[in-house]
Amino acid sequence: MVVDWFNSVIHSVLTWFNSLHGITGFIDWLNNSVHTFDPLWRDVIAGFAIMLETSVFIGLIVPGDTIVLAAGTMVRDWFDFAGLFTAVMLGSFAGESLGFYIGRIFGPRIRSSKLGLKIPERVWHRADTFVESRGGIAIAMSRFLPVLHSVVPLTAGMTKMSYRKFISWTAGACAVWTSAYLGIGWFAHGATDALKQFKFGGAIFIGIIVVFLIIITLVKKRLEKSAEAMIDESEKAKERAKKLREASMKRPNL
Secondary structure, X not given: OHHHHHHHHHHHHHHXXXXXXXXXXXXXXXXXXHHOOOHHHHHHHHHHHHHHHOOXXXXXXXXXXXXXXXXXXXXXXXXXXHHHHHHHHXXXXXXXXXXXXXXXXXXXXXXXXXXXXXXXXXXHHHHHHHHHHHOHHHHHHHOOOOOHHHHHHHHHHHOOOOHHHHHHHHHXXXXXXXXXXXXXXXXXXXXXXXXXOOOOHXXXXXXXHXXXXXXXXXXXXXXXXXXXXXHHHHHHHHHHHHHHHHHHHHOOOO
16 A cells, blocks of 8 residues: 555656756756745745754754755845845844853753653763864864854854854854855756756756765765864873872872
8 A cells, every 4th residue: 555655746846847848957947936936035044943943952953054055046146146145144043042051051960850851961072172272263163063063153152152152153154054055046047047058957957966066975075074083083082180299199298
C-alpha cells in the first residue's frame, strides 16, 4: 500500500514536471511565480524566519538560510535588495538579542530547564569555552556554525559581556551572511533570463546553484573546523592551568 502511494506520488510529480517541458520549463514556472509574490510579504517572511533561526532552541529546526536564499531569488533591483536586506538584518538582531537577554535574565537556570536539557551538555560546555576564550570573535563566527549559532547568544548573555559589544560583533557577521545569501539568490534570478537562450540553460542554472551551495557548505565546514580547533586549544589551556594550580597546592611550604 505504501509502495503504491509512493509510486503514485512520483508519477504525479513526473507528469507535472513533463508538462513544464523539463528543467527549462520548471525554471520559467518558478521565475513567473517569483514575480507574482508580494515583496512586502517576502520581506516579512524572510525576516521572521531568520529571527526564529537565530533564536535559541527554535533555531535548531528552522531552515532560515534556505528561506533567505529563496527570498533572494525574488529581488528585482537594488532598492528591492535594500528592503529585503534590512528585513533580514532586523530579524537577525531580534533573534540574537532575544537569546542574549534570555541568558542575561535567567542565567544558568535555562540549561537545567526542559528545553535546555534537549541540548547536549557537551554543546553547552563548548559554547561556554568558545565565548569565554574568544569573546567577540566567537560571536561573529557562531553565525556561520550549525547548532552553536543558536546557543552562543544565550551563553554570551550569561557572561559579563556587554550588549553593545555583543550586538556590534553580531551586526558585522550578520551583514556578511545576509549579503552572501541574498546576493546568491539575486544572481540566480538574473541568470535565469541570461540562460534562456541556451538549449540546456535550465540544467546550467541548476548546476550554478549546486556549485554555490557546495561552496557555502565548504566554507561553513572550514569555519566549523577552525572553531573546534580554537575550543580544543582553550580547553587544553584550562586543563594545563588546573594541573599547575593543583601541583602548586601540593608543593610543601618551605
